[in-house]
Amino acid sequence: MIYEKQINQRMKTEVLVIGGGSAGSMAAIASGKEGRKTLLVERYGFLGGTSTTILDTFYGFYIPGTQNKKVVGGIPDILLEKLNQRNAMLLRPNTYGAGTGVTYDPEILKVVWEEMMSEANVDVLLHSFVADVITEDKKIKGVIVVNKSGFTLIEADVIIDASGDADVTALAGYPFDGIGSHIPVQSLTTTFRIGNVDEQRTKLFTKNQMWDWMKQANQSGKYHLPREEGSVHITTLPGVMATNMVRLAIPDPTNIIELSKAEILGRRQALEYFRFMKDYLPGYENSVFLNFSTQIGVRETRRIIGEYTLTKEDVLEARQFEDAIVLCGAPIEDHHNQAGTKWEYLPDGKTYQVPYRSLIPKDSVNLLVAGRCLSATHDAHASVRSMGQCMGMGQAAGIAASLAVENNCRPMDINVKTLQQKLRNYGAILEG
Ligand SMILES: Cc1cc2nc3c(=O)[nH]c(=O)nc-3n(C[C@H](O)[C@H](O)[C@H](O)COP(=O)(O)OP(=O)(O)OC[C@H]3O[C@@H](n4cnc5c(N)ncnc54)[C@H](O)[C@@H]3O)c2cc1C
Numbered sequence: 001m002i003y004e005k006q007i008n009q010r011m012k013t014e015v016l017v018i019g020g021g022s023a024g025s026m027a028a029i030a031s032g033k034e035g036r037k038t039l040l041v042e043r044y045g046f047l048g049g050t051s052t053t054i055l056d057t058f059y060g061f062y063i064p065g066t067q068n069k070k071v072v073g074g075i076p077d078i079l080l081e082k083l084n085q086r087n088a089m090l091l092r093p094n095t096y097g098a099g100t101g102v103t104y105d106p107e108i109l110k111v112v113w114e115e116m117m118s119e120a121n122v123d124v125l126l127h128s129f130v131a132d133v134i135t136e137d138k139k140i141k142g143v144i145v146v147n148k149s150g151f152t153l154i155e156a157d158v159i160i161d162a163s164g165d166a167d168v169t170a171l172a173g174y175p176f177d178g179i180g181s182h183i184p185v186q187s188l189t190t191t192f193r194i195g196n197v198d199e200q201r202t203k204l205f206t207k208n209q210m211w212d213w214m215k216q217a218n219q220s221g222k223y224h225l226p227r228e229e230g231s232v233h234i235t236t237l238p239g240v241m242a243t244n245m246v247r248l249a250i251p252d253p254t255n256i257i258e259l260s261k262a263e264i265l266g267r268r269q270a271l272e273y274f275r276f277m278k279d280y281l282p283g284y285e286n287s288v289f290l291n292f293s294t295q296i297g298v299r300e301t302r303r304i305i306g307e308y309t310l311t312k313e314d315v316l317e318a319r320q321f322e323d324a325i326v327l328c329g330a331p332i333e334d335h336h337n338q339a340g341t342k343w344e345y346l347p348d349g350k351t352y353q354v355p356y357r358s359l360i361p362k363d364s365v366n367l368l369v370a371g372r373c374l375s376a377t378h379d380a381h382a383s384v385r386s387m388g389q390c391m392g393m394g395q396a397a398g399i400a401a402s403l404a405v406e407n408n409c410r411p412m413d414i415n416v417k418t419l420q421q422k423l424r425n426y427g428a429i430l431e432g
Helices: 022-033 075-085 106-119 167-171 207-219 256-280 312-316 378-384 387-406 416-426
Strands: 007-018 038-041 089-092 101-104 123-125 129-136 139-147 150-161 192-195 231-234 241-244 288-292 324-328 332-334 342-344 352-355 367-369
Touching: 007 022, 007 139, 007 387, 022 038, 022 075, 022 106, 022 150, 022 387, 038 150, 075 089, 075 106, 075 387, 089 231, 101 106, 101 231, 129 167, 150 167, 150 387, 167 367, 192 256, 207 256, 256 288, 312 332, 312 378, 324 387, 324 416, 332 378, 352 387, 367 387, 387 416
Parallel strands: 007 038, 007 150, 038 123, 150 367
Antiparallel strands: 089 101, 129 139, 139 150, 192 241, 192 288, 231 241, 324 352, 332 342
8 A cells, every 4th residue: 555645746637548558558549539638657668568578460450261351440550551651560461370460560669659649649657657546435546656756646537457467457456367267377478589590591491390390309308498389480670580489387477476487487498499490490590699578478367357258159159249349350379388379260251349348347437448458268368369459459448438538427338339430430340
């Protein structure tokens, strides 16, 4: 508990967004575009969250299968266009896995997010971490953030928790699933990038061949590769490749002792995979190690208990909802803690809808979530968590928060038809 006398700065806003990842940044931009006074709080010194700290490919914009259908639109399209104008993105067509990926330059993306904040008149507070919340009954009166200036109390009409870990929701005492449940959360991955790769020579082997070589390397006793699979892909930069190979399982990535150990082990594992790649893979003979991800990638922690919880059946049976706000055709992609990744696909060409209610913590008064902490079961989460869908949830949450402020009502009580109409006006795709 932080005491009143410790607070040395106060701010007030209509919509407060916690977390500047794909979901939170998009939520803040949407709220700002709707004319609301909006403040975005982010713990790092730049925006983008997982999109700029760990990754370089948006999945979820397109569905896998025989129809390469685009299912996310609206404000996220402006972001893609800005990357395109800067020559900082390329499409990597794919009919399997998560479908066609939009690979981008994460350094340029940091600036694109900032530019979009400025165009939407959003105030941004960087280097600020949520420390506490002040509640009155079920209402969140304010959020306290800690930074170099001390403790700042931010009062807001509506709060969007886009922290990935549902930090605000948990601090406010709302229940959650995920960590602590009987199903272990997904594994963690430190990504890394490699330079000076001969891209032509990398075409001499397939992914399956690489996996066989991983097995051979382990069997030789000279390497220790915990996961005999994973992927490496081209980036927007010549001779630079990006990987998703490291695998670490911990029960609770919000436990800072466990997370600290995982960070250290993740980097160690990454260097071991790089050693393997240099020794075994054509094209990597003269490669150099460029960088680790800014932090280890956390796929799953708290999932809120919402007014609706998206289920595995909703996903695999391509279910539709009256209060749809986002479309998704991505398979269930479960990076569990054993060998291999479990994939389960929707029927070819099909999509399910994400209901607005899955962004509303049950019985909350002025709180919404967006992004990977939505209300979904472990399996459904493993499908809906791609950045395309997180951006879609963000734009819906931002507009919904704006409507709640405008009508002085709970997010649960806004007119969902108005929300959907506004989403369509921006170019969002709500029907498959
Ligand atoms: C290893 C890995 C590989 C993946 N691969 C892909 C892929 O290739 N393509 C794809 O589309 N998806 C992929 N995903 C999934 C996807 O990246 C995430 O589900 C998605 O980015 C989550 O977005 P978000 O906005 O909900 O959370 P995040 O992007 O994590 O954003 C949360 C933000 O909140 C900030 N924050 C957190 N806590 C606080 C706090 N207390 N106070 C202030 N700020 C806070 C964080 O710094 C961060 O900026 C992958 C995920 C991982 C971990």
